[in-house]
Amino acid sequence: MIKGLxxxxxAHAALLSEAASYLRGYFARRIGADAADLEDLVQETLLAIHxxxxxxxxxxxxxxxxxxxxxxxxxxxxxxxGSRKTVPLDEADELFTTENxxxxxxxRDVGALLARLPARQRRLMEDVKITGLSMEExxxxxxxxxxxxxxxxxxxxxxxxxxxxxxxx
Amino acid sequence: MKTSELIASLSAAVEPVxxxxxxxxxxxxxxxxxxxAFALLLVWLGLRPLDIAVHTRAFWxxxxxxxxxxxxxxxxxxxxxxxxxxSRWAWVFIGAALVFVxxxxxxxxxxxxxxxxxxxxxxxxxxxxxxxIAAFSAPFLVGLIIAMRRLAPTRLAEAGAAAGLLAGALxxxxxxxxxxxxxxxxxxxxxxxxxxxxxxxxxxxxxxxxRW
Numbered sequence: 515m516i517k518g519l520x521x522x523x524x525a526h527a528a529l530l531s532e533a534a535s536y537l538r539g540y541f542a543r544r545i546g547a548d549a550a551d552l553e554d555l556v557q558e559t560l561l562a563i564h565x566x567x568x569x570x571x572x573x574x575x576x577x578x579x580x581x582x583x584x585x586x587x588x589x590x591x592x593x594x595x596g597s598r599k600t601v602p603l604d605e606a607d608e609l610f611t612t613e614n615x616x617x618x619x620x621x622r623d624v625g626a627l628l629a630r631l632p633a634r635q636r637r638l639m640e641d642v643k644i645t646g647l648s649m650e651e652x653x654x655x656x657x658x659x660x661x662x663x664x665x666x667x668x669x670x671x672x673x674x675x676x677x678x679x680x681x682x683x
Numbered sequence: 684m685k686t687s688e689l690i691a692s693l694s695a696a697v698e699p700v701x702x703x704x705x706x707x708x709x710x711x712x713x714x715x716x717x718x719x720a721f722a723l724l725l726v727w728l729g730l731r732p733l734d735i736a737v738h739t740r741a742f743w744x745x746x747x748x749x750x751x752x753x754x755x756x757x758x759x760x761x762x763x764x765x766x767x768x769x770s771r772w773a774w775v776f777i778g779a780a781l782v783f784v785x786x787x788x789x790x791x792x793x794x795x796x797x798x799x800x801x802x803x804x805x806x807x808x809x810x811x812x813x814x815x816i817a818a819f820s821a822p823f824l825v826g827l828i829i830a831m832r833r834l835a836p837t838r839l840a841e842a843g844a845a846a847g848l849l850a851g852a853l854x855x856x857x858x859x860x861x862x863x864x865x866x867x868x869x870x871x872x873x874x875x876x877x878x879x880x881x882x883x884x885x886x887x888x889x890x891x892x893x894r895w
Contacts (some may be wrong), residue, residue, distance in 0.1 A: 557684070566834070581766075
């Protein structure tokens, strides 16, 4: 995103495609995966992301910004739904790649949040929540007791939730 | 059009965007609004004798109230002009401004004999004040709405109300350069009424005009 903001076309394209798959998932969950105007909505939101990209504050997380625009476009489409005719899609086949939260921009946000935790707790969180180790495996790896790992991971989750709500969503 | 084509065309020539999007739009809007409001004041009502005014406590009390309110409202406007943002600090300033003016009003009224309280509260211009504040806030509100349309507010009524609050507080600050009312109870009631009315207008106007 930041590279795209400074005029790097390739980075911008990568960001938009990533956002597109995220948006498809987001809208599909709300209006149904085979809704006629799903792809219109995705395109409209991509256009909005492009046109309003200067309102993204680089010191903030990216996903809340994207999500707020998506929500706005969804509301906007509901508002106009009465008066607008839906145009059928010309290309409906390649649409349904699902959202993948592991991808770049989202992962960057997760990384930014994790970086706020103390190093040992961060490693445990990564092992258990991202790599997918069991509590026992993580305990073995870190040389801590299973209970201590559980407590630490639990506290880490709580702390992250706290941090996210403190982001002023 | 396919989404991939859209993406390709959007990324074909990406211009770098300058930073500080919000400040770049809001500051000129407020400056322009300020010039128009001040000119309106000079033409319509004129200034009160400011060399005397700056020695009165009431002048600074009123300025402190409306400018603190404006600061809080400005933070709200800045936050609500961008997707996914809100500002808790804004409410601290807005709350502080209200607590300040109402506690001043309470203390003044408590010191005043009951028979004079009504005169103090109504002053000489209570029935004009809210309308004049609304008039002076109009240029600010117009400027803010134009500026915010080019940003990306996602909660339109709230963003409009914040713009109205800011315009109202700045309109009131402009009007203070004329208005000689000095009682805190007057300010707490009639100034606040004018400002809140502006916020209401902002909410209604914003919900329609801030769409993008």
